Amino acid sequence: MKITLLAVGTRMPRWVDEAYTDYAKRFGRDITLELKEIKPEKRGGGVTPEKGIAAEHSRLLAAIPPRARLIVLDERGRAYTSVQLADSMKRWLAEGEDLCIVIGGADGLSPELKSRADLLLQLSAMTLPHGMVRVMLAEQLYRAVSILNNHPYHRE
Numbered sequence: 001m002k003i004t005l006l007a008v009g010t011r012m013p014r015w016v017d018e019a020y021t022d023y024a025k026r027f028g029r030d031i032t033l034e035l036k037e038i039k040p041e042k043r044g045g046g047v048t049p050e051k052g053i054a055a056e057h058s059r060l061l062a063a064i065p066p067r068a069r070l071i072v073l074d075e076r077g078r079a080y081t082s083v084q085l086a087d088s089m090k091r092w093l094a095e096g097e098d099l100c101i102v103i104g105g106a107d108g109l110s111p112e113l114k115s116r117a118d119l120l121l122q123l124s125a126m127t128l129p130h131g132m133v134r135v136m137l138a139e140q141l142y143r144a145v146s147i148l149n150n151h152p153y154h155r156e
């Protein structure tokens, strides 16, 4: 299974890059995690948050791999336990599906993209900075893979 992570934002703080890479490199050959950063639209000079989100929406649409199951990260989305995420990944693996997971930028994502998602996923009921979401998501994906592999990383 190929997991493509589309994240609006470039030039993340070093702690984000280091923590993300630390988890991303743990994935094996059966499940791969690839990060694609989407250039954020610069705000100001007539570019309102709405116009910025619309420009980022077009870039995201162009980057979504065809036929991949679309998961959009959103604080108003559905809450999963780590075991529930692992169960879903097991099903998607069995169905031979690739995943595309989207993280928005500072102003969030377009309503169109959210309504197109196969799953709107919440990591917490609180609003998190997008760099931290990148790290938390990579950790939870790795945890889900560990659960599927009966690896002792995950303990109840």
Ligand SMILES: C[S@@+](CC[C@H](N)C(=O)[O-])C[C@H]1O[C@@H](n2cnc3c(N)ncnc32)[C@H](O)[C@@H]1O
Residues within 6 Å of the ligand: 072, 073, 074, 075, 076, 102, 103, 104, 105, 106, 107, 108, 109, 121, 122, 123, 124, 125, 126, 127, 128, 129, 130, 133
């Ligand atoms: C700083 S947040 C944007 C906040 C924006 N006000 C909104 O309504 O989405 C940047 C991105 O991080 C992700 N995000 C932030 N908090 C999250 C949470 N608790 N659960 C899942 N994703 C979250 C979402 O993809 C969001 O678009």
